[in-house]
Amino acid sequence: MARLAWVSLHHQARPPEAMAGIDCLRFSSVPQLLEQSTASDVVVLDGPADAMGKAALGLRRHTAYQQALIYTAQPGDDWCAALTDGIAPNDPNQISVAWSQWNERLQVFNRGLPPQRLDHRVLCWLWLRPTATLLPVRDCRSAGIYRYPLVEAIAADSSFNSFGWLQQKRQENLLEAGSLTDRIRQCSQCQSSRLNYVDVCPECHGLDIARQPSLHCFVCGHVAPQQEFLKGELLICPNCLSRLRHIGSDYDRPMENYRCRDCSAFFIDAEVDVRCFDCDHNEQPDDLRVREVRHFGLSETGRLACHQGLDDNALTASSFQRQKLMGESDFLEALNWQMAIARRYSGSASTTIASVLGLKLMNLEALLGQAGEGRTIAMLDNLVERLMQVIRDTDRCMRGSEDVLWLLLPQASAGGLQRLQQRLEEAVMTLHDRNESPLELRFVGCVLPDQIQTDEDAPLLLARLNGDLN
Structure with missing residues (x-):
């Protein structure tokens, strides 16, 4: 207790x-x-x-x-x-x-x-x-x-x-x-995210800017603040002294919305300067460092290292190589490549066929309660080892989680996929003692390119197949 x-x-x-x-x-x-x-x-x-x-x-x-x-x-x-x-x-x-x-x-x-x-x-x-x-x-x-x-x-x-x-x-x-939790921007000098985004004049980079209505005289093309055109109740161009009666024919309001009080420049949109509150560094938004804030969990390599030994990196690497296991990014890249080949040569005499097989241990919680954590982990490792004995040297495997495995099988047809599933079901029967519950596996398969959807990439394909496993 x-x-x-x-x-x-x-x-x-x-x-x-x-x-x-x-x-x-x-x-x-x-x-x-x-x-x-x-x-x-x-x-x-x-x-x-x-x-x-x-x-x-x-x-x-x-x-x-x-x-x-x-x-x-x-x-x-x-x-x-x-x-x-x-x-x-x-x-x-x-x-x-x-x-x-x-x-x-x-x-x-x-x-x-x-x-x-x-x-x-x-x-x-x-x-x-x-x-x-x-x-x-x-x-x-x-x-x-x-x-x-x-x-x-x-x-x-x-x-x-x-x-x-x-x-x-x-x-x-x-x-x-x-x-992904958030995406933040950081100062390129001190990596602080306490930043101030300031609108400034694009000509002199001064801070003292204000929105100010202006007029555009069609006679001489002069642009100036609206109050400079006002003479009593009339609108008169301060440059050519023409009387402006009708908007659209004598004058219009230009798109310029801002005026700098330091250099008197007119502009449509202000520029943005970024000033760091911690180190006072001044830079443009495009110069900021972008950092993604994410959750972090154990990778499959990390799980194997925790089990095999954290101080023996060579052992972990050789174990992964021996088991034909791949990391998630490498597996997805290989699957995307196979999907591209299958689509490129679909319908030709030299069609390249590949298959994806997913298998999930359905009774993991029951095994944990019956056999205990240590024995269950050993059974999972033995399952992976037995799996590597059944598949070919050209096939590759990824552990999506502790109870899910994905296989990439180049040149494997639907019939080959079914035969492999039968061999795996026979192999797992020897992985438990008489007093233990047998491993209950669920399979899902996909043959490329016949069973992939338009514009579907590797992550979307695995997500769709994973829905059939659960």
């Missing part, structure tokens, strides 16, 4: 009656919890949303609780979403099950070695939560506007360049970018 700590951030908060039957210790603050000699397995924070966010940040900075399951008793703010494991289940048995799965995954992380380095600790946090991602949080007090609280907390440095670190791990293929 997991040791549960209930941290009440206001005096009225008490554990619900459902928690009364389990080992639940009550604390009034995070410092009081940290004073305990033995760390709790699971923590539940209760209190105002902002207070829970600050408490979660303090716990994640402490080495004893960087990886621990931390819940909130009620909905919290964005910091809670980025630092905790969500709202605590009402049933304490669900907490015990979640902690058991967490503990089983911890045992197989990095061959049982505890995480010591920053990158190992962040990857471990993601490994222990298969569906979790590193979430950005908007903080206008920060020069970068967005921060990644979990990375900063584990690094124990609020000024840590989490953006740069995450991009580095993405280039190492340990992390992959997820959903």
Whole structure:
């Protein structure tokens, strides 16, 4: 049974009656919890949303609780979403099950070695939560506007360049970018996003500009502010002294809407200068750096590294090569290439045929509950190994997630696709013990180019096929 700590951030908060039957210790603050000699397995924070966010940040900075399951008793703010494991289940048995799965995954992380380095600790946090991602949080007090609280907390440095670190791990293929949160622009000098966009005169770049109506004399072509044409109740051109009676025949209102009080220039649209509030650098909008703010999660290479060993990059690379596994970007590029070839030569005598096969493990949750985390991960790895023995050397595979595999099969017809599916079904029957439930697989296939849609690319094709798997 997991040791549960209930941290009440206001005096009225008490554990619900459902928690009364389990080992639940009550604390009034995070410092009081940290004073305990033995760390709790699971923590539940209760209190105002902002207070829970600050408490979660303090716990994640402490080495004893960087990886621990931390819940909130009620909905919290964005910091809670980025630092905790969500709202605590009402049933304490669900907490015990979640902690058991967490503990089983911890045992197989990095061959049982505890995480010591920053990158190992962040990857471990993601490994222990298969569906979790590193979430950005908007903080206008920060020069970068967005921060990644979990990375900063584990690094124990609020000024840590989490953006740069995450991009580095993405280039190492340990992390992959997820959903897009925002797109921001940064100063090219100091990378600050605290910028001021100022309308200025396109002639002298002065700030003192104003919208001012003007007139255009058709007789001499003179353009000047409207008040210069007004002589009593008449409109008279100050340049040629012609009387202007009818708009459209004697004069009109030009498109120029602005006038600079410094150089008296007229212009239609002002130019925009960008001035950084932090370093006072002045530049054009096109010179700004554009940065995408995204969620980050474990890549398939990262998952394999967490299982095979984080310090042995050669082992991870050779394992991927031996298993004919590809990263997502490489697989999508190869699939796009095959789709282009299939469309180009469709209908000719030398038609190039390729197929895509997707398979999903339908009873993953049941296996986790029956066989445990470690045994289930071993079964999934054995499934991939057996799959590589069945397919050809020219075929390639991508793990879309822990329970989904995609195969790219050049020169494979519909009949070949069906035969491969039968061989895979026969192979998986040997991957479980008698006391365990068999692996339940669901397949979906597509033959190129006959079964692809017009203007469909690789990501759209996999998304359409994935809908048939779920």
